[in-house]
Amino acid sequence: MKTYDLIVVGMGPSSIFLAYELIKLNKHKNILLIDQGKSVEKRICPIAKTGKCMNCLPKCNITCGFSGAGAFSDGKLNSYHLTKRDKGEDIYLGGNDGSYIREYYSNKEIEEILTYTDNIYLEFGADTKLYGVDYINEINEYKRRAKKENIDLVSYPIRHLGTEKAHILYGKIEKYLKENNINMLFETEVKDIIVENNKIKGVKVVNLNSKEESTFNSNNVVLAVGRKGARFLSDLCKKHKIETKIGSVDIGIRYELSNDVMKDINKYMYEGKFIQRPYPYGDKVRTFCQNPSGYVSSEVYDNGLTLVNGHSYKDKKSDNTNLAILVSHHFSTPFDKPIEYGENIATNVNRLGGNAIMVQRLGDIFRGRRTWNKDLENNKVKPTLKSAVPGDITFAIGYRTMTDILQFIKSMDKVVEGFANPENLLYAPEIKFYSNVVVLNKDFETNIKGLYSIGDGGGLTTGLMMSSASGIMMARILDKKMK
Numbered sequence: 001m002k003t004y005d006l007i008v009v010g011m012g013p014s015s016i017f018l019a020y021e022l023i024k025l026n027k028h029k030n031i032l033l034i035d036q037g038k039s040v041e042k043r044i045c046p047i048a049k050t051g052k053c054m055n056c057l058p059k060c061n062i063t064c065g066f067s068g069a070g071a072f073s074d075g076k077l078n079s080y081h082l083t084k085r086d087k088g089e090d091i092y093l094g095g096n097d098g099s100y101i102r103e104y105y106s107n108k109e110i111e112e113i114l115t116y117t118d119n120i121y122l123e124f125g126a127d128t129k130l131y132g133v134d135y136i137n138e139i140n141e142y143k144r145r146a147k148k149e150n151i152d153l154v155s156y157p158i159r160h161l162g163t164e165k166a167h168i169l170y171g172k173i174e175k176y177l178k179e180n181n182i183n184m185l186f187e188t189e190v191k192d193i194i195v196e197n198n199k200i201k202g203v204k205v206v207n208l209n210s211k212e213e214s215t216f217n218s219n220n221v222v223l224a225v226g227r228k229g230a231r232f233l234s235d236l237c238k239k240h241k242i243e244t245k246i247g248s249v250d251i252g253i254r255y256e257l258s259n260d261v262m263k264d265i266n267k268y269m270y271e272g273k274f275i276q277r278p279y280p281y282g283d284k285v286r287t288f289c290q291n292p293s294g295y296v297s298s299e300v301y302d303n304g305l306t307l308v309n310g311h312s313y314k315d316k317k318s319d320n321t322n323l324a325i326l327v328s329h330h331f332s333t334p335f336d337k338p339i340e341y342g343e344n345i346a347t348n349v350n351r352l353g354g355n356a357i358m359v360q361r362l363g364d365i366f367r368g369r370r371t372w373n374k375d376l377e378n379n380k381v382k383p384t385l386k387s388a389v390p391g392d393i394t395f396a397i398g399y400r401t402m403t404d405i406l407q408f409i410k411s412m413d414k415v416v417e418g419f420a421n422p423e424n425l426l427y428a429p430e431i432k433f434y435s436n437v438v439v440l441n442k443d444f445e446t447n448i449k450g451l452y453s454i455g456d457g458g459g460l461t462t463g464l465m466m467s468s469a470s471g472i473m474m475a476r477i478l479d480k481k482m483k
């Protein structure tokens with residue numbers, strides 16, 4: 001039974017930036033990172049060759065392994081720290097807008113850490129080009145147009161790595177951590193944590209190949225389990241009475257349309273964040289993860305759920321742009337199971353699609369009919385996810401969510417002409433699971449002494465830049481605590 005100064009569960013961006021910073025602080029001699037997936041060079045998604053998801057074992061290569069969901073991400077680094085802000089205006093942090101980070105860190109401190117994080121990405125080869133900084137007048141004109149439809153358009157500088165380049169960049173970070181003797185255990189799942197007298201004592205793991213179980217000791221454990229680990233984290237919280245607040249779940253679709261329709265937005269901003277609270281529900285609907293000339297992708301979660309996502313390459317280009325349209329759902333007492341709610345919707349969509357992602361044309365939804373293969377063959381917008389099965393997603397997505405999405409698309413059509421073209425494609429299920437938000441103090445520590453949570457999993461962050469930055473913050477906190 002080995003004892004470590006620190007154990008980190010997960011090797012997504014939050015975890016590996018934590019390890020990077022501990023190297024810089026010379027506190028890395030006896031730490032262990034654990035992930036259920038593989039090292040980055042072994043992470044290959046076979047869908048490009050097979051045309052369909054092969055349910056990789058032991059875990060999905062898109063979301064698990066070194067650099068977590070970052071490895072196959074589009075690699076858009078939202079450079080909030082470079083946003084021009086009015087005096088006193090808060091720095092925009094994306095998604096849930098930074099939750100505890102906003103509460104515990106000043107704008108100045110956040111700016112410093114984001115600049116530092118950005119510089120690490122640059123050090124490992126990120127493109128120096130920034131999108132969203134050159135066409136300020138054009139962006140302002142779009143903001144004005146959007147405002148007329150009660151839509152907010154948020155734009156900020158973006159760096160774009162591209163999926164294949166993100167892979168290479170994270171590969172270099174893995175090499176750097178190895179050269180600095182960071183212990184990394186792959187294809188190993190953390191099953192449980194060990195808690196004694198409300199203090200963390202270690203973790204219980206299983207090797208996913210040999211099935212051998214073991215225990216590692218530490219008085220410091222950081223949970224950096226990402227969205228992939230949302231269910232694991234949720235169960236852990238229940239079992240060990242880790243304090244949480246009811247979280248939210250984002251349910252929606254991946255929307256694919258022609259580059260011609262999106263060309264201005266792509267050119268001026270690369271990614272536009274459009275946010276509206278459409279009539280009659282007033283739910284928050286937003287665009288997310290826009291991928292110009294990109295590809296729609298699928299990923300498999302625990303319990304076999306297949307979810308849709310999207311990304312783009314730096315060099316290989318399609319004729320389409322894809323983006324998520326997400327509706328945030330918050331539930332109030334007595335219902336406190338947003339993850340189960342999202343899982344049920346995903347299960348139903350998956351069942352209707354024969355365990356594959358479903359696709360439907362917008363015009364078919366308006367006409368109350370399903371989409372067939374022959375409709376797609378004749379469709380102007382050709383699906384980039386070839387394995388998607390045509391059908392009727394409205395059988396599975398709730399009336400409220402669907403109404404929100406359709407209202408939003410209709411309003412967006414007045415801002416971006418062609419946004420509601422009947423031949424545009426809706427893929428489902430696109431669901432962003434966040435565990436119930438873990439209650440954290442200013443040191444990102446849970447109510448169990450020595451147990452911390454960072455990154456997307458516990459609801460602290462929602463993207464590459466902020467999750468990486470949360471790793472830097474965590475390292476600096478641990479530097480003061482670890483001897």
Ligand SMILES: Cc1cc2nc3c(=O)[nH]c(=O)nc-3n(C[C@H](O)[C@H](O)[C@H](O)COP(=O)(O)OP(=O)(O)OC[C@H]3O[C@@H](n4cnc5c(N)ncnc54)[C@H](O)[C@@H]3O)c2cc1C
Binds near residue numbers: 010309
């Ligand atoms: C296709 C795609 C495109 C994306 N594009 C962008 C983008 O362009 N810009 C952007 O900002 N964000 C993007 N994202 C989101 C971004 O990747 C995440 O925000 C980021 O990776 C979160 O980092 P994290 O460290 O919190 O967790 P993750 O990266 O999710 O890593 C968590 C890790 O924990 C491991 N883990 C979980 N539970 C366990 C367990 N019990 N035992 C062992 N290991 C465990 C998982 O295997 C995983 O490797 C994209 C994501 C995807 C999937």
